[in-house]
Amino acid sequence: MQVRVAVLFHSGYGHTAKQAEAVAAGAQEVAGTQVDLISIPDLTDETWLTLDAADAIIFGSPTYMSGASSVFRGFVEATSARWADNLRWRDKIAAGFTNSGSMSGDKLNTLTEIALFAAQHGMVWVGLAAFSGWNTSAGSIDDINRLGSWLGAMAQSNNDQGPEFGPHTSDLRTAEALGRRVAEVTGRHARGRLAEPELARSSAS
Numbered sequence: 001m002q003v004r005v006a007v008l009f010h011s012g013y014g015h016t017a018k019q020a021e022a023v024a025a026g027a028q029e030v031a032g033t034q035v036d037l038i039s040i041p042d043l044t045d046e047t048w049l050t051l052d053a054a055d056a057i058i059f060g061s062p063t064y065m066s067g068a069s070s071v072f073r074g075f076v077e078a079t080s081a082r083w084a085d086n087l088r089w090r091d092k093i094a095a096g097f098t099n100s101g102s103m104s105g106d107k108l109n110t111l112t113e114i115a116l117f118a119a120q121h122g123m124v125w126v127g128l129a130a131f132s133g134w135n136t137s138a139g140s141i142d143d144i145n146r147l148g149s150w151l152g153a154m155a156q157s158n159n160d161q162g163p164e165f166g167p168h169t170s171d172l173r174t175a176e177a178l179g180r181r182v183a184e185v186t187g188r189h190a191r192g193r194l195a196e197p198e199l200a201r202s203s204a205s
């Protein structure tokens, strides 16, 4: 069966867009996954329907002033019509990613914002599930999850360099890992939902 994963993001200067492309590439590696990569300024009536049809949505925003960008927040508020429609996005898989200039830069707050937003929609949150890297004497800047996040994928891009130089390659591999994981979990979730009537029949008999 095919599952649909949408990657929905904002990027003011192109760095988070690169992270979003890596998330999408990771999801695309999982057989049976259709991936739609959607930038918030490009949202149309049609791409809103793509979000409605997705089995999973992975949300991404740069960290601006300790939280999601105002463009991303505008999108969050625009989803309230879906929320009011009896939680139209209930039970979709959700995940998140963010990128900022500093190693911390308070970007955990951005992921927390995104996770709470997904919870308000009744979505099912999927974290990174990858041990933190770069935190032992033998660790390396090239480790997966070098910034040590469980909630979602974090990336860092130098403030004085354009997106041709950042985010760091290990953060892009971490983003790919998030995309892969979400696609795999979404496949399992979708297959489980398909099997529900079958399971109900066998437990009733």
Ligand SMILES: Cc1cc2nc3c(=O)[nH]c(=O)nc-3n(C[C@H](O)[C@H](O)[C@H](O)COP(=O)(O)O)c2cc1C
Residues within 6 Å of the ligand: 010, 011, 012, 013, 014, 015, 016, 017, 062, 063, 064, 065, 066, 067, 099, 100, 101, 102, 103, 104, 105, 106, 107, 157, 158, 159
């Ligand atoms: C308005 C603004 C606020 C920012 N606030 C933070 C911040 O709180 N923490 C941080 O580490 N970097 C901060 N930055 C740096 C950005 O997160 C960083 O440049 C990032 O790579 C931008 O991603 P983008 O190119 O996708 O827009 C800020 C940048 C801008 C423009």
